[in-house]
Amino acid sequence: MEQTINIEQIFGILRKYRRLILSSTIVCTLLAVIVTFFLITPQYSASAELLVNRKQSNDANAQWNQVQTDVQMINxxxxxxxxPVIMSSVVKKINKGNNQKLDEAxxxxxxxxxxxxxxxxxSITAKADNAYTAADIVNTTAQTFQKKAPKIMSGTDNVSIISEAKPNLKPVSPKKQLNVLLGFVIGIxxxxxxxxxxxxxxKTVKEESFLTDELGLTSLGIVNNIAEKDLIKKAIMSVSASRLSRRG
Structure with a gap:
């Protein structure tokens, strides 16, 4: 039998289980706070920008072709x-005098x-758990690439660094407010x-109308639920009354 729920029943269920919903929301929010603020390592980002632009010809058509060639070379x-041809040199420079050794991968x-x-x-962007490390990796990579590109690309010297990376002390991840909000929503x-x-x-029957309306049965009466202590109390009173009647 298909079971349907109306709006009134929905709010009734929410009221009935409000403590469960509140507890779930608090637990999930606290977990999000703990994971975000204490378990996830903050990540910092730094970027450098490079320009691909060779010496332009005086001819307009040649200039346009050179620009298109430079754009395609970016890929x-x-x-x-x-x-590895670039990373091998970057790794040597980064690890020089650094206790934490990083590999190419x-x-x-x-x-x-x-x-x-x-x-x-x-743009060349690096993410690391230290803002200064991220900036150092980006700048070293950009400088190494600028130096090696003409040799690798057969004398094509058209790469310039127009903006070096600077340490950004504001972490880019985790998104603390977003994570806590997600924990709150997931909890609800x-x-x-x-x-x-x-x-x-x-599947327990909660209302008499379910038996009469849904199942089409005839109601013969209602037996109330009596607590065990009340049964014991009534039994004692019944025995006492019986003894008194005998004495009388």
Missing amino acids: TYKDLITK TISDMLSVSNNQNSQVF VFGVGIAFLRELTD
Whole structure:
């Protein structure tokens, strides 16, 4: 038999399980706070910008072709930057005098390269658990690439660093407010879900109308639930009354 719930019943269920929903919300919010503020390591980001632009010709058509060539070369540069030919030199410079030794794969994973469509400028960005490390990795990578690009690309010297990375002491992750809000919302949703699940899987008869209206049975009466202590009390009173009647 299909079971339907109206608006009044929904609010009734929410009132009935309000403590469960409140507890779930508090627990999930506290978990989000603990994970966000104490367990997740903050990540810092730094970026440098490079310009791809060779010496322009006086001819307008040649200039346009050179610009298009530079834009297309950025895609090659983006792939080249994180390759061992660049990373091997970056790793040596980063690890020099540094107690924490990083390998090529680790630094490559920290880096990302991006550019806007049809732009001759592209960005190198690094994320690390230290703001100064992130900036150092980006600047070292940019300088190494600028130095090695002409040799790798057969004398094509068209890369300039237009903006060096600076340490940004404000972490980019985790998003503390967002994480706490998500924990709060998840707590409410989880609590409401459990409340409705318990209510819908509860097969006990709660109202007489269910027997008469839904099942079409005839009501012969209602037997109230009597607590065990009340039964004991009534039994004692019944025995006492019986003894008194005998004495009389």
